[in-house]
Amino acid sequence: EAGVAQSPRYKIIEKRQSVAFWCNPISGHATLYWYQQILGQGPKLLIQFQNNGVVDDSQLPKDRFSAERLKGVDSTLKIQPAKLEDSAVYLCASSFGTSSNIQYFGAGTRLSVL
Amino acid sequence: GQNIDQPTEMTATEGAIVQINCTYQTSGFNGLFWYQQHAGEAPTFLSYNVLDGLEEKGRFSSFLSRSKGYSYLLLKELQMKDSASYLCAVRDRSDYKLSFGAGTTVTVRA
Numbered sequence: 001e002a003g004v005a006q007s008p009r010y011k012i013i014e015k016r017q018s019v020a021f022w023c024n025p026i027s028g029h030a031t032l033y034w035y036q037q038i039l040g041q042g043p044k045l046l047i048q049f050q051n052n053g054v055v056d057d058s059q060l061p062k063d064r065f066s067a068e069r070l071k072g073v074d075s076t077l078k079i080q081p082a083k084l085e086d087s088a089v090y091l092c093a094s095s096f097g098t099s100s101n102i103q104y105f106g107a108g109t110r111l112s113v114l
Numbered sequence: 115g116q117n118i119d120q121p122t123e124m125t126a127t128e129g130a131i132v133q134i135n136c137t138y139q140t141s142g143f144n145g146l147f148w149y150q151q152h153a154g155e156a157p158t159f160l161s162y163n164v165l166d167g168l169e170e171k172g173r174f175s176s177f178l179s180r181s182k183g184y185s186y187l188l189l190k191e192l193q194m195k196d197s198a199s200y201l202c203a204v205r206d207r208s209d210y211k212l213s214f215g216a217g218t219t220v221t222v223r224a
Binding site: 003004040041042043044045048056091101102103104105106107108110 | 118147149154156157162201203209211212214215216217
């Protein structure tokens with residue numbers, strides 16, 4: 001079974017530039033999550049989708065971050081404009097349902113903002 | 115909300131046993147997860163506890179005491195490949211969201 005795919009693996013940008021990350025969840029998984037993991041910290045949930053609808057985006061800085069999952073499968077997370085404090089690993093995870101036990105994670109995109 | 119605490123670092127010798135503790139405070143508990151994360155890789159699921167007691171899975175075991183807000187992950191017969199960060203995560207009863215601790219970096223030495 002293929003896992004959660006993310007791209008790119010690494011991205012370096014300058015502050016005020018924009019960047020986008022892509023995630024392809026495990027086939028059949030209705031729920032998709034984006035997490036931000038700052039060095040030395042645990043993952044923090046940014047946004048959760050159920051199919052193509054947003055379930056929770058309370059921790060998403062909406063003035064600069066946006067995410068979509070138009071067809072209920074792939075998802076993109078965008079940052080515009082980026083700030084230095086956005087340097088982190090952005091992890092995508094998926095699960096079969098919202099109340100399912102296990103979230104499966106992708107390897108993440110490591111973003112460095114200079 | 116959740117407040118999750120776990121030690122920052124632990125070091126142990128190959129073949130030994132290490133116990134990683136996790137304490138939590140939550141407004142609504144719906145399970146505790148342990149994930150393993152090697153540097154630069156995805157967190158991978160290790161164990162899930164929702165009832166009190168010990169869950170054993172090969173060399174890894176996880177324990178939960180809901181009344182004490184306490185869990186531990188026990189790694190036996192340590193191998194070099196066990197060097198990684200171990201994340202404790204608590205799921206909220208109302209919205210099923212996971213809240214993660216900062217992780218415990220385990221270093222296994224020969």
